[in-house]
Amino acid sequence: MNIPFRTLPQRHLVYAYCVVWLLQFGYGAFVALRWLRERRP
Amino acid sequence: MKTFSKARIFGLIWFGATALVLTIGFYKAMTAPTEATMGNLYRVFFYHLPHTILSFVFPYLNCGASLLYLFWRNRNPTRALAADAFALASAELTVLYASIGLATGMLWGRAAWGIWWTWDARLTTYLLLWLLYVSYLLLRRFAAPGQTAVLAAVLAIFAAIDIPICFMSIRWWRTQHPAPVFGGGADSGIDPGMVSAVLWNMLAWAMWGALILGLRYAVERHRQTSEAAVGLDFVRDQAFSPALEAR
Numbered sequence: 279m280n281i282p283f284r285t286l287p288q289r290h291l292v293y294a295y296c297v298v299w300l301l302q303f304g305y306g307a308f309v310a311l312r313w314l315r316e317r318r319p
Numbered sequence: 320m321k322t323f324s325k326a327r328i329f330g331l332i333w334f335g336a337t338a339l340v341l342t343i344g345f346y347k348a349m350t351a352p353t354e355a356t357m358g359n360l361y362r363v364f365f366y367h368l369p370h371t372i373l374s375f376v377f378p379y380l381n382c383g384a385s386l387l388y389l390f391w392r393n394r395n396p397t398r399a400l401a402a403d404a405f406a407l408a409s410a411e412l413t414v415l416y417a418s419i420g421l422a423t424g425m426l427w428g429r430a431a432w433g434i435w436w437t438w439d440a441r442l443t444t445y446l447l448l449w450l451l452y453v454s455y456l457l458l459r460r461f462a463a464p465g466q467t468a469v470l471a472a473v474l475a476i477f478a479a480i481d482i483p484i485c486f487m488s489i490r491w492w493r494t495q496h497p498a499p500v501f502g503g504g505a506d507s508g509i510d511p512g513m514v515s516a517v518l519w520n521m522l523a524w525a526m527w528g529a530l531i532l533g534l535r536y537a538v539e540r541h542r543q544t545s546e547a548a549v550g551l552d553f554v555r556d557q558a559f560s561p562a563l564e565a566r
Contacts, residue, residue, distance in 0.1 A: 287360035290430040294363045294423045298370070301422075302527065305415055309534045316541045 330533070337526040344523035347516035354510075360430050365516050367423040368500070369524040371445075374416035375482050377528070378452065380409040382479035385472035392469070403468045404539035406475060408532050410455050416528065417449040432495065439495035444485035451478040 283289055323331075348365035384406035391399035424442070429435045436442065455478060459471050489496050499507055509517070 287358065287430040290426045291360050291362055294366060294426045297422045297426070298366045298419055301415060301419055302524075306527070306531050306534075309531055309538060312538050313534050313541075316538060 330530075333526070333530055337523065337530055340519065340523040340526055344516070344520040347519045351516040352510055352512045357431060360427065363423055363427040364500075365520045366524075367420065367427060368517060369521045370416045370423065371420040372521065373524055373528055374413055374420050374448070375486055377409045377413040377416060377532075378448070378475075378479050378482050380532075381406050381413060381452075381455075381475050384409060385475035388468060388472045400543050401540065403472070404536050404543060406472065407459060407539055408535035410452050410459075410475065411535060412528055412532055413452045414449065414456060415531075416524075417445070417452065421445065421449060437495045440488040440492040441485065441494070441496035444481060444488050448478075448481050448485050451481060 283292060344365070348362055351362070351365070353359055354361035384402045387402040388399050388406060391402060424445075425435050428437075451474075455471060455474050458474060459467055462470060489499055500509055501507060
């Protein structure tokens with residue numbers, strides 16, 4: 279699939295996927311780091 | 320040699336499986352047939368739908384854990400604390416998934432309808448859901464210690480009332496938001512070529528949610544244990560302080 283990123287719908291499709299990854303993996307990394315830090319003696 | 324507990328091995332396997340299913344879900348979303356009227360824009364649906372559905376599931380986990388907390392709080396404090404930790408973890412995931420549901424919906428709406436927002440029945444009840452769980456987290460963060468868990472549990476039970484209203488809003492009122500894609504009557508449904516993309520992404524984000532829920536629960540349990548240890552140390556210091564012994 280080719281997303282040329284020229285029109286508004288194409289841009290919004292990319293933005294939507296980026297928002298999902300940013301929030302999910304950002305929060306996931308934040309929780310994982312807290313978990314790793316608390317495991318230290 | 321470094322040894323791993325069974326829980327850690329299970330967690331690592333779960334993480335690997337989730338990463339694989341997320342990749343398959345993304346591939347399926349990008350290679351599903353293009354929709355006739357919206358073109359490629361409709362692919363937002365493959366992330367919007369799983370997040371919205373899961374944002375209706377986590378509040379029920381939160382409500383169930385809150386009920387268990389209230390039930391156990393005087394009978395079995397250890398179990399009650401575990402239920403409270405689970406309630407907090409599920410509330411955070413509700414806010415995360417609902418935030419994504421709102422954001423992807425708005426990005427989709429701007430491109431498809433030409434507007435970011437409208438006070439439609441689904442959008443309004445969904446915003447209310449998001450606000451209720453944000454207020455739940457704020458209550459937990461800023462309320463005076465002592466009664467926080469009880470107040471949060473009561474709020475969680477009331478907040479869960481919004482879920483069936485929000486879920487049914489697109490069936491009860493026909494406004495701007497489209498009718499249900501699945502189980503919405505004779506005209507509902509999607510192209511069979513798109514179904515596997517929906518199911519893979521549903522599975523992927525549910526697995527990811529379960530992973531983060533488990534991690535967040537572990538972090539909160541650790542915090543509770545540390546807090547209890549500090550409290551015990553304080554009581555011990557007070558009880559055996561020289562000033563007290565001199566009395």
